Amino acid sequence: MKRFSGLFLVSLLSGATTLGAYKLFIENDGLLSNNKKSIVTSAPANYTKNVGLGAEAVDFTAAADNAVHTVVHVKNLSYRTVTNPMLEYFYGYKGGQQQAQVGTGSGVIISEDGYIVTNNHVIQDASELEVTLNNSDTYKAKLIGTDSKMDIALLKIDTGKKMPYAVFGDSDNVKVGEWVLAVGNPYNLTSTVTAGIVSAKARNLDQRGIQSFIQTDAAVNPGNSGGALVNTRGELIGINTMISSMTGSYVGYSFAVPSNITRKIIEDIMEYGNVQRGILGVQGGELNSAASKELGVSETKGFYVNDVTEDSGAQKAGLKKGDIIIKLDNQNIATYAELSAFVNTKRPDDIVKVTYLRNGKAFEVPVKLSKNEFFSYDYNGLQLENISSDDKKRMNLSYGVKIKDVASEYYRGLEGSIILKIDDIKIEDVKKASSVLSRKQQNEPTKIEMLNRNGQIERYIFR
Template sequence: MPLSARLLHIVSLSGVLLGAGVGVPAWAETPALPAPAAPATPAPAVVAPRPVPESFADLAARLLPAVVNVSTTQTVHGNGDDEDDEDDQQPQMPDFPHGSPFEKFFHDFMNRQTDPNAPPRRMQALGSGFIIDPAGYIVTNNHVIRHADKVTVTLQDNTVLTARPIGHDDRTDLALLKVDSKKPLPFVSFGDSDRHRVGDWVLAIGNPFGLSGTVTAGIISSRGRNIEQGPYDDFIQTDAPINKGNSGGPLFDMDGAVIGVNTAIYSPSGGSVGIGFSIPSNEARSVVEQLRKNGKVSRGWLGVRIQNVTQDIADGLGLSPARGALVAGVEKGGPADKGGLHTGDVVQTLNGKPIEGKALPRLSAQLPVGSVAHLGLWRHGKTLDQPVTVGALPEEAEEAAAKPAPEHKQPAAVSFEDFGFSVGPLDAQARQKYGLPAGQKGVLVRSVRDDGIAAERGLKEGDVITEVQQAEVTNPSALKQRMEAARKEKKRSILLLVHDTDGMRWVPLPLTGEDKP
């Protein structure tokens, strides 16, 4: 199991129903202060802190009825049909002494579990959810109900209702359920997650380990966390204790509004260590609205691959300060391609608002399909306003069929000893060895020394360098010439556009020393 899978556990959190009409408790009201005398010089604005509550009891009593327990039943076959399930859901062999009776017992037991001819067995799982409408719409995590044959929800008064899925979204791990009730159900409402700051009080309600109606309190520990769970990570981090069984449950502010959907925890052991992650309500709201209306989510798409602008990259581009999203690739025929974006452009604003690095995919996904986005670009020292018509994110990226390119005799290999790597021509033999398409152009990285700068910057054998300083290179000699030219211009670093197994990315190399052919 990879390190990230061991440390970052997706947890089932009890759900909370989102509803309207949540009042502000008496203890939450900010007392009126006498107006201070006008200062002689303007003073910076000060946000009055909310007083520390003496108790969360009144708030919890109002919110608990909107929190539900989500129970799922799934049929598991012994023939490997569920091979896409998470590794930590599979039975693990305990560490018993070799040859002991316990080792034989568990060995026989696990063989029965994985026997292809074994009869199907039923598995149950618990999570959380919250009602957002008195008609019975319930929000939870997609991983709570994924692969479920049957979903039931249990209300605070122990009423059990059968739920049917309305829609789900894999990219944000959100799902919408619907239950039918003879009477209106208690519910809660989404709040504005953007207005809350690090240090604000929050309340989590859910069903950790199946213990329904559990209330925990804490603060917002951080904002904008990327935990590498998907392309749109922007999690709220909280120290309010949440555990397995809390997945899909709500994170409340002190007004009783849902500002997050509890989704994951960071834990070496699987239990709470005070680091939990919630999907911000401003992201969850739009996803849930689309699921309710269409049963699926349609996202805006620009068709660019981007990376953060580091200081080294900025030095190579001559950009100051280092900010924005560097375009590492443009999808052929996509919105950005049609809108005139080029590899090497730096997107610094989206519709007038500054952006940083990998926030661009998430922000562009929130744009309506067909709308026109205005991108503030930095290109070769100039700023541009580039309008781009937003497209719909394809369900699956289509692989472009590359046409075979005629092979030409390439110059000999070149070694860049001071950087710790060597390059050679991209010939038919190299394409076959590294699984490169026939239409791939560039210069092949033949070797990388472990203690060199190139290795430090992530360059690997089999990578293909396609551009230097935003100019195409097709052979080792051209690469050498570009690097020598950059040195003569006394640049601090040089940018290589590299194609690897993960796609395209810019690699900055500091220009120190002399390269040796």
């Protein structure tokens, strides 16, 4: 009987333990219950979405085959004079020896009659240009025109036959995460194809905010510059331009000039001989939580207008300081790079629909783009702009142009100075300055009289 009672007690305790474990871990909201609320979302059993990483989901072969035949190798031959200071010092020898320097890069054929787009830095200071096709045929190339700001150049070769060429895609439709191919000639390795995805759009690496790159993680190395960035359909969506690296080689990110900007630049060069740049006429910056708090505005997205250029299309359309631009035509705008990228595809006198917020209300106005040369002009590393009405009042001036920025250490410290005369000619505005300076011959001295930031008159001779 005692033995039976012991077995009964053990059975009872085992059952109680089992029941307690079930209550604790399984039933209702137990630790292992399917009903327990979780901070982690699990995919349902029938979830079969394919992210497209498998070879069966995306095929690069057709795009690569098309692209490699349109990408060329560009050789830049330049000469520099090497002098011997010892001979100059002891014997008065003033001569020098010509030394050849060779630079290489890539380019993309964009027409069957031999027009080629590449980077400006690939062909800069070239005495001779040579282009080698994918089939190893080599031709002398002629420089048609350049745009140093956007780092684009246009070349031409004559082969006497029709050539394969790249078809332009719409870079505005490129999406972050989209597969892309970079095609070029890194380290003189011809027809190299690498794959990656679009990491970001409208990436600005320039302090002035005029550039707007497509950022990718496709491997790009020295020699890739000027090569093609294509989508999986083989359409040209960018010109590979630079990498972000401490070593000079690829470490994860590369940048390309969008095809829409490239196309507009080369069309301008072919039609007008130079780049026709329009401006909206606003200055400012992008909004975020910190900037919005500092400015005292509730919006945290958009381009905040801090200043409107006098006599520009923006001012004539009624835009004011404090307005927040959120859209140009149908494209959302949040940064200066996005605004700049859109405007850089337009020409002077084009009409752009600007959607902006003022006091929490949305407005839309048509703005005619002004010609950039009327408001801003670059001369030998000096960026000039018209002086504002505030500057005129503060400095008691009725004319002059302001040195907005400098691109050379040689001019460091001149920012903010006001140019009053060039070669003894009174300079009323940027239009007058560009008219005078555009007539100057290369290396011809230029006499400039200016008012520095301390209100003192200074005179310089630039060469």
